[in-house]
Amino acid sequence: MTAEEIRAALEELRRSDLPTAGGRTLAYVYDSGLAEADALGREALAAYGGTNGLDPTAFPSLLAMESDLVGMAADLLSGPPGTVGTVTSGGTESLLLAVQTARDARPDVARPAMVLPTSAHASFHKAAHYFGVRPVFVDVDPTTGRAAAPAMADAITADTVVVVASAPSYAHGVVDPVPEIAAAAAARGVRCHVDACIGGWLLPYLRRDEPGRRPFAFDVPGVTSVSVDLHKYAYTPKGVSVLLHRTAELRRPQFFASAAWPGYTMLNSTLQSTKSGGPLAAAWAVTRFIGDDGYATLARQVRDGVAALVAGIEGVEHLRLLFPPESSLVALTADAAVDVFTVADELLSRGWYAQPQLRFGPFPASLHLSVSAATVPRLPEFLDALRSSVIAAAAAGPVTVDPQLTAALTSLDPGTLDDAGFDTLLQLAGLAGPDGPALPRRMALVNALLDVAPLAVREALLRGFLDRVSRPKRA
Ligand SMILES: Cc1ncc(COP(=O)(O)O)c(C=O)c1O
Incomplete structure (x- = not known):
């Protein structure tokens, strides 16, 4: 194929995808709405796409940028002096590594287990599956959707290598009681990981304006590690998360080295070995461009947008919020007259993507909305689309399965x-x-x-x- 044909084909292929800019895709993509930040991210991604994070001595630029990103994340998440971290490819890799590190820190435990709320991200299930750590699920409080700290404390045993909390949970957008959970873990000498993959770059800014919000990161005693994804609310191109540990000692079991083969000595901080420096460089560029003040502004924009969205949803017959949103995530459900999955289809036909969530335990089927800064100016348009989608879904009636x-x-x-x-x-x-x-x-x-x-x-x-x-x- 010629270069021109390839460009045309790539453009044509993209036509079937959800849009990544414009604020109409309310899951999977996070859009700052800042065209220059996006352009810088793309430039850095391309410029560093061929570099290899496998060997920091060969590509010291990557180590320098990683150090800057980890420092920025540690500042944001109240990491004390001595906090260390690693840039990973995403939330799932950060969580996999948090669990693997906790397991390998306890070779004395023959049958390692982790205690987690049923609302924790499915990446922890994957970690349990990959690393042979038994997941001990604790039901969340059905009225708040938050982890039930006393039940989690009761679930900790001599086999527990890590206890998990979310800030916030993806499906329901509520923040777990991190101080209580971390205190219970610390009392038993167990690690506590806070999954702030989706909230870690947003909640700290909201807390600056509303000091009444509860702490969830390293300012909570007993929290040993925190994950935060830059490809979510730091609005960087995909492929970047940071896993922070309170001390270098806590992180040590994360590293893998092998000299037991005839090739280069393998030394990895992540699951990947060869890894592109592109996403890391893009994250470095975008975070420096947007900066602390820029993120504070974007966070306020999202907070005000969520408030407007909540007010709008409350006025739509048949719809209700599953829980009052505590960050940028909204989960809505419908009464028996309306099928939420039909609402999602209707929204999509009007150019909006909302993510279906299947019923789970006491929670009904719902729609998930991740609100990005770029969505906020278009919320009146979204609410119009939502209202007409609900009317169409009510007219279509419930979906019945044979x-x-x-x-x-x-x-x-x-x-x-x-x-x-x-x-x-x-x-x-x-x-x-x-x-x-x-x-x-x-x-x-x-x-x-x-x-x-x-x-x-x-x-x-x-x-x-x-x-x-x-x-x-x-x-
Ligand atoms: C709370 C939380 N944890 C983990 C993840 C997994 O992140 P990723 O999709 O980047 O692997 C997500 C993704 O939405 C999340 O919201």
Whole structure:
């Protein structure tokens, strides 16, 4: 292909994606609305895309920029002198490393466990799965959505290597009682990780204006590590998070070195070994450009936007907030007359993306909205779209899943879902295409199917789906 053809093809491919700028995508992307910051980020990403963070002696620029970013994060999150950190590829990698480090710090524990609220991010489940750490889930308080600190304290045993809190939780946007949870962990000599992946670059700015907000980071005694993603509310290009530890000693088990092979001595601070310096350089550029005052302004913009959004949602018949938002995240649900997944489809047809969340425990199906600074000026437009989407969803009525299909889903043994079984389910649901799943433009039925399925069946269906859509099409 010629360069021109490739550029045209790339542009054409992007047309099927959600927009990453403009503030109409209320999950997955975080948009400052600052065109020059975005341009600088892209320039740095391209300029450093070929550098390799594998060896800091070969690319000392990356170590210098990492040190600056870690310092900035430590300042923001009240890290005491001696706080150290690592730039990782994202929230999931930061959480994986926090769990791996906690596990490896306790070689004396034969069957390591972690205590976490049921609202904690699914990345912790992945960490448990990858690193053989038993997750001990503690139900959240159903009235506040927050972790129940006394129950978490009771769940700590001699096997517990880390206790987890979120600031805030992704699904419900509420901040866990970090002081109580960290105190319980510290009393048992156990690490406490605060997942501030989504709130860590925003809540500190909000606290400056509202000192009544509770502390959640290193100013809380007993917090041993904190994660914060720069590719969320620091508005940097994707691929950057920071994992901070209160001391270098706490971080040490995170590092991996191997000299037991004939090649270069391998020395890694993260799961990746060869890693592009592009995202790190982009984050360095964007954070320096926006700066502390800039972030304070963006945080206020988001706070005021969330307040306006809440007021707007409260005025829409059939809708209610799941919990009062404590940061930039809003979770809304609907009464029986309206299917929230249909609302998501209707919003999408009006150019807005809201993220469906399936029912879980005592919590109904809901829609998640991550409010970016760029969304705020467009909120009146969003609220209009939301109102008309709800009217359309009410007119369409509830989505019903065929009882035969519901029975098949609820009785399915997820361990035995093979290719043929998956095909049968696709056919029953009317989702079979010539090359695998034919996803409809409207997703309400697919979401309704997942919503009635038990958790393990949901997971089996999702894995089956990914398997099917990620098989290459070859001539
Ligand atoms: C609280 C929290 N933790 C962890 C993550 C995972 O981050 P990532 O998607 O960057 O891996 C997210 C993502 O939204 C999050 O909100």
